[in-house]
Amino acid sequence: MQVASDQPIPALLLIGCVFFASLSSILLVLWLRERRKRNPLPLPGQARQELEWELLQSRLEFSEHALRRIAREIHDNLGQMLSVVKLNMHSLLSQLDGEGKELVQETKEIVDLVISDLRQFSQSHKSELMMDQPLQQWLGTELDRLHVPGTLETSLEVDGEEREVETLRKLLFIRMIQEALSNVVRHAEASALRVELHHHPAAVRLRLVDNGMGFNPATVREGNGWVRMKKRAAMIGATLAIDGLPGSGCSVTIEVPYELAPAPAHS
Known part of the structure; x- marks a missing residue:
């Protein structure tokens, strides 16, 4: 009788071991998944x-x-x-x-x-319309739209041969230009706006110069428009510079390389 009563014990132990092994496996998978979310493995x-x-x-x-x-x-x-x-x-x-x-x-x-x-x-x-136009053509259309005789005179200077910029990066570049043009119209109180578009072998460089009231450099760098432009510049590997003083107008320079520099590899 004693032997018969001892027989179910191994079965119970086996069931218990399987249960705890399964539970441990599930907990381990969940822990590894959470750890991977918090500390993702570095990619090349x-x-x-x-x-x-x-x-x-x-x-x-x-x-x-x-x-x-x-x-x-x-x-x-x-x-x-x-x-x-x-x-x-x-x-x-x-x-x-x-x-x-x-x-x-x-x-x-x-x-x-x-x-x-x-x-x-x-x-x-309409981004699809912007993407179908050469940058010079789109920019000329925008400046014609902003031009108001006797109120805001606009001009465009272009040199070099235009090259195609990858679609996504061109879109962000255009959004940066729109932000800069909007700032001139809304805040600069300028009567003249000159845009220079330079096509270099490795990059396209755009410079906007107005004769408006200028700005305090410490203040403009806190504005939402400047923050958005900096973020977009970082996304496409562009350089962004803004220069001006109160009463002396303003210039904004954006340079976008045709090719993105490769990201450094992580060890």
Whole structure:
């Protein structure tokens, strides 16, 4: 009887060992996975660079999709509402005279300008259109759009033969240029803007110079626009420099190499 009662014990021990072995294996896998997340194994330089580039491309595709959607919504919805306002004002003009008619006419002209600006904004933020144009052509179109006789004179100087920049890096380069142009229009209070585009054998160099009110270097480097430009420059291996003093205008220089330097290998 004693022997018979001892027989189930090995089976229970076996079941217990299998259970704890399985549990230990699961815990070990989870621990290794968590450790890998916190301390990922270093990849070779080229592999790491390719992975970072793929992640960057995914992020940019998402942000560009969102930007196109916003531009489309602004153009379609806000543009339609402003068109209705314009039609109503046109109807009012036939019912008014004197100062009232003059005021409505002036307001209608402002609405026309806003509609035109919205259309241009929508076009300028369509990345597929920008990518299809040579950089010089796109830049000339942007400067023509910003040019206002007697208010802001714009000019473009180009030298060298243009080379193609990889699509993703060209897009980020253009976004940096748009940021710099926006800063001139919104903050510089400039009456003249000169853009120099230099095509060198290994890089393309762009310089924007305005005659505006300048800036405090310590202040501008804290602004969101400058931070965004620095981040984009780092993403594409570009160099970015900004120079100016209060009352002396401003210059922004962006240089983008045609080829990315290989990432250093980790030991």
